[in-house]
Amino acid sequence: MKVSALTRSRLIIASTFVVALVLSVVPVPTWAEQFRPDWVGLVLIYWCMATPHRVGMGSAWLVGLLQDVLYGALLGQYALSKTIIAFLAVKLHLRIRVVPPWQQAIAVLVMLAIGQLFVIWVRAVIGKPIQGFSYWTPGIVSMVVWPWVFIILRDIRRRGQVR
Amino acid sequence: MIGADSRPIRTSTLMLRLLLFAALAVALMVTDHQGQHLRQIRSALTVLTYPLITIAAIPARIGGWMSDTFTTEEKLRLRYLSLEERHRIVQARLQQYEALEAENRRLRSLLGSATRVSDRAVVAELVEVSTEPFTRMIVINKGSFDNVFLGQPVLDVYGVVGQVTEVNPHISRVTLITDPGHAIPVQVTRTGLRTVLYGTGDDDTVDLPFLTASAKIEKGDMLTSSGMGGRFPPRYPVARVTEVISDPNEAFLQIKATPMARLQHHKEVLLVWPGKTEPLPVEEQ
Numbered sequence: 001m002k003v004s005a006l007t008r009s010r011l012i013i014a015s016t017f018v019v020a021l022v023l024s025v026v027p028v029p030t031w032a033e034q035f036r037p038d039w040v041g042l043v044l045i046y047w048c049m050a051t052p053h054r055v056g057m058g059s060a061w062l063v064g065l066l067q068d069v070l071y072g073a074l075l076g077q078y079a080l081s082k083t084i085i086a087f088l089a090v091k092l093h094l095r096i097r098v099v100p101p102w103q104q105a106i107a108v109l110v111m112l113a114i115g116q117l118f119v120i121w122v123r124a125v126i127g128k129p130i131q132g133f134s135y136w137t138p139g140i141v142s143m144v145v146w147p148w149v150f151i152i153l154r155d156i157r158r159r160g161q162v163r
Numbered sequence: 164m165i166g167a168d169s170r171p172i173r174t175s176t177l178m179l180r181l182l183l184f185a186a187l188a189v190a191l192m193v194t195d196h197q198g199q200h201l202r203q204i205r206s207a208l209t210v211l212t213y214p215l216i217t218i219a220a221i222p223a224r225i226g227g228w229m230s231d232t233f234t235t236e237e238k239l240r241l242r243y244l245s246l247e248e249r250h251r252i253v254q255a256r257l258q259q260y261e262a263l264e265a266e267n268r269r270l271r272s273l274l275g276s277a278t279r280v281s282d283r284a285v286v287a288e289l290v291e292v293s294t295e296p297f298t299r300m301i302v303i304n305k306g307s308f309d310n311v312f313l314g315q316p317v318l319d320v321y322g323v324v325g326q327v328t329e330v331n332p333h334i335s336r337v338t339l340i341t342d343p344g345h346a347i348p349v350q351v352t353r354t355g356l357r358t359v360l361y362g363t364g365d366d367d368t369v370d371l372p373f374l375t376a377s378a379k380i381e382k383g384d385m386l387t388s389s390g391m392g393g394r395f396p397p398r399y400p401v402a403r404v405t406e407v408i409s410d411p412n413e414a415f416l417q418i419k420a421t422p423m424a425r426l427q428h429h430k431e432v433l434l435v436w437p438g439k440t441e442p443l444p445v446e447e448q
Contacts, residue, residue, distance in 0.1 A: 018215065021212075021215050022215050022218050022219045023219075024293075025215065025216065025219040025292040025293050025294070026219045026222060026292070026293065027219070027220070027222070027223050027291040027292055027293050028293065030366060030427065033293065033296055034296065036293075036296070056180070057180050057181060057184045058180075058184065060184075061184045061187065061188065064188070065191075065208070066208065066211060066212060069205055069208040069209060069211075069212050070212045070215060070216070071294050071295035071298075072294050072295060072298075072300050072302075072328070072329055072336045073295045073298075074192050074195050074196060075191050075192065075194075075195040075201055075204070075205060076187075076188040076189065076190075076191030076192035076195060077188075077192060079184075079187075079188040079191065080185055080188035080189065080192070083181065083184040083185055083188060084181075084185070087177065087180075087181045090177060091177060122192060123297075126192075126196055126344075127344060128298065128342075128343045128344040129343065130297045130364070134297075135296075135297065138296070
């Protein structure tokens with residue numbers, strides 16, 4: 001089947017998001033829950049950085065909404081958080097692109113933490129506050145796994161000629 | 164990033180788009196929080212997420228299948244023996260229960276009050292997926308096709324598990340009594356004291372706020388559902404009090420309890436269709 005370059009790019013990007021969404025609900029023991037990286041956020045940041053004309057706040061909003069449904073969260077909660085992350089990633093993409101992955105990881109942590117802040121804020125408003133500091137561990141784990149996510153997604157982008 | 168696309172993007176409208184999508188998300192949240200208007204949209208979107216949930220549950224399924232298939236005969240034999248023993252004990256207790264139920268019905272008819280119809284229950288299997296971090300929810304493999312309804316009580320063999328908070332055609336979401344947004348009316352079996360039990364987000368702690376120092380409650384007390392509010396059927400065990408701290412500086416007692424239901428070790432839960440029940444009589448202190 002012959003597909004145009006645009007369709008192929010879109011399919012590849014969409015399938016990475018699908019994988020990220022599945023990874024975000026794969027069951028883990030309760031104690032490990034707090035160490036689960038924000039897979040959706042990582043993939044989102046990568047595509048916003050590499051192909052900002054293709055993936056931006058619109059895609060982020062939709063993926064966030066799907067995450068809301070998947071999580072059974074308030075509709076719009078993760079949509080808001082992911083929109084903010086996408087905004088930051090698109091805004092800063094030229095600056096982050098040029099540095100090596102381990103330095104990018106720091107920027108990734110900051111972006112995810114800001115996104116997280118909105119989730120915490122929303123949950124406090126609706127009366128489901130989060131107790132303790134464990135809410136920050138996903139961001140830190142995400143930072144640690146970023147270089148690998150970056151390398152894998154870069155390979156996917158190059159092989160699939162996503163542009 | 165070598166080879167990356169560096170086509171310029173329109174940065175001038177970035178802020179505008181941010182405001183647009185953020186406003187859209189906030190509007191959605193407000194509507195969703197206000198009521199049940201978005202139930203249809205959520206259900207429609209579940210069509211998209213249902214395959215994702217099915218895929219995500221595969222590892223746990225394989226794990227379960229492996230542990231079922233590759234057990235030794237010795238282990239199975241031991242399990243069989245212990246189950247048989249448990250069954251015998253339960254059966255013996257049940258004999259008494261039936262006699263008590265008959266007696267209860269007779270007494271109720273003497274009092275002229277309606278008899279309590281026993282509840283109907285169906286076993287639902289857990290779909291092993293995670294939900295939002297720091298909430299306590301589970302997903303079960305029964306939905307509106309199996310007549311699951313919103314607010315339906317869910318139990319396990321030890322006590323109250325929670326209530327159904329989202330119904331889709333094939334799966335439903337159950338909010339556990341330990342979820343920070345959950346509350347259930349309970350009664351202390353020893354004294355008849357009625358109060359409300361709140362989840363904390365912690366798996367083995369639930370809270371009983373708003374009880375003053377004069378409340379008749381102490382460590383070890385059993386809490387059962389009171390049936391007030393009409394959502395949970397009465398007299399099912401909910402939690403046991405583990406700690407009562409009386410701080411003179413605080414207006415209320417600090418009371419902690421542990422849920423009776425084994426919320427961590429579920430493979431199956433019971434969906435309950437409550438029978439018609441009478442509210443509990445007010446017990447004189």
